[in-house]
Amino acid sequence: AQTVTQSQPEMSVQEAETVTLSCTYDTSESDYYLFWYKQPPSRQMILVIRQEAYKQQNATENRFSVNFQKAAKSFSLKISDSQLGDAAMYFCAYRSAIGTYKYIFGTGTRLKVLA
Amino acid sequence: KAGVTQTPRYLIKTRGQQVTLSCSPISGHRSVSWYQQTPGQGLQFLFEYFSETQRNKGNFPGRFSGRQFSNSRSEMNVSTLELGDSALYLCASSLTGYAGELFFGEGSRLTVL
Numbered sequence: 001a002q003t004v005t006q007s008q009p010e011m012s013v014q015e016a017e018t019v020t021l022s023c024t025y026d027t028s029e030s031d032y033y034l035f036w037y038k039q040p041p042s043r044q045m046i047l048v049i050r051q052e053a054y055k056q057q058n059a060t061e062n063r064f065s066v067n068f069q070k071a072a073k074s075f076s077l078k079i080s081d082s083q084l085g086d087a088a089m090y091f092c093a094y095r096s097a098i099g100t101y102k103y104i105f106g107t108g109t110r111l112k113v114l115a
Numbered sequence: 116k117a118g119v120t121q122t123p124r125y126l127i128k129t130r131g132q133q134v135t136l137s138c139s140p141i142s143g144h145r146s147v148s149w150y151q152q153t154p155g156q157g158l159q160f161l162f163e164y165f166s167e168t169q170r171n172k173g174n175f176p177g178r179f180s181g182r183q184f185s186n187s188r189s190e191m192n193v194s195t196l197e198l199g200d201s202a203l204y205l206c207a208s209s210l211t212g213y214a215g216e217l218f219f220g221e222g223s224r225l226t227v228l
Contacts, residue, residue: 006157037217044118045205045219091157101171102148103217107157 002027004094006106013082014114020067021077021109023092031097034068036077039089039108048090051075053097079111087113117142121206121220129228133194136223140187140208144218147189149181152203152222161204164189165211193225201227 003026013019025034036048051059051068058066063083067076079086092106120139128134140147148163160173164183181191187208193200203224207217 037219042221044221045207045217047216050216093158101146101163101165102160102173103158104160105150105158107155 138206
């Protein structure tokens with residue numbers, strides 16, 4: 001069975017600085033998708049960034065980028081030029097490319113942005 | 116375009132009671148999935164429906180059930196509530212349930228006393 005591990009329950013970053021959130025996963029599959037979702041306080045969870053496992057190039061969305069290391073089964077999220085609005089819970093998620101339709105989420109990392 | 120709507124937003128029940136939660140997906144989305152979110156556990160997958168059929172189910176007891184209607188709206192039911200069922204229940208919709216983006220509702224926060 002696949003698992004997703006986020007070992008940092010909480011992190012802090014100064015406004016305008018860069019922070020990296022860690023995520024590791026375990027799977028025997030070769031084709032899958034990885035996601036980072038953001039859940040602001042009392043607001044809906046939204047997709048931050050997505051990575052297809054067959055793509056070697058790391059995904060980037062504006063200030064958000066990932067470091068995808070397939071062999072190491074690592075999928076970290078880097079937030080550059082952190083803003084107060086980045087404060088939220090961040091969840092790493094895995095989804096197989098075939099078969100089941102469920103997403104497997106990590107336990108989340110709460111990010112605090114300090115002014 | 117309206118987002119995913121979940122009702123009720125908050126509810127308090129006592130042990131032994133049952134509860135029904137509702138989810139209206141984004142128009143055109145045929146896949147609806149449900150998750151239980153608790154502190155320290157993250158999101159735990161409950162089940163996923165597509166065109167009124169349950170395609171996958173998580174590791175939850177049979178007290179947790181769901182269904183999807185022809186208009187893609189979905190309901191989940193928890194019978195014989197236990198204290199440990201207190202959680203935020205999130206519904207997410209997507210076009211097909213494949214690797215596209217999940218669109219989440221704001222959740223239904225259930226407190227069991």
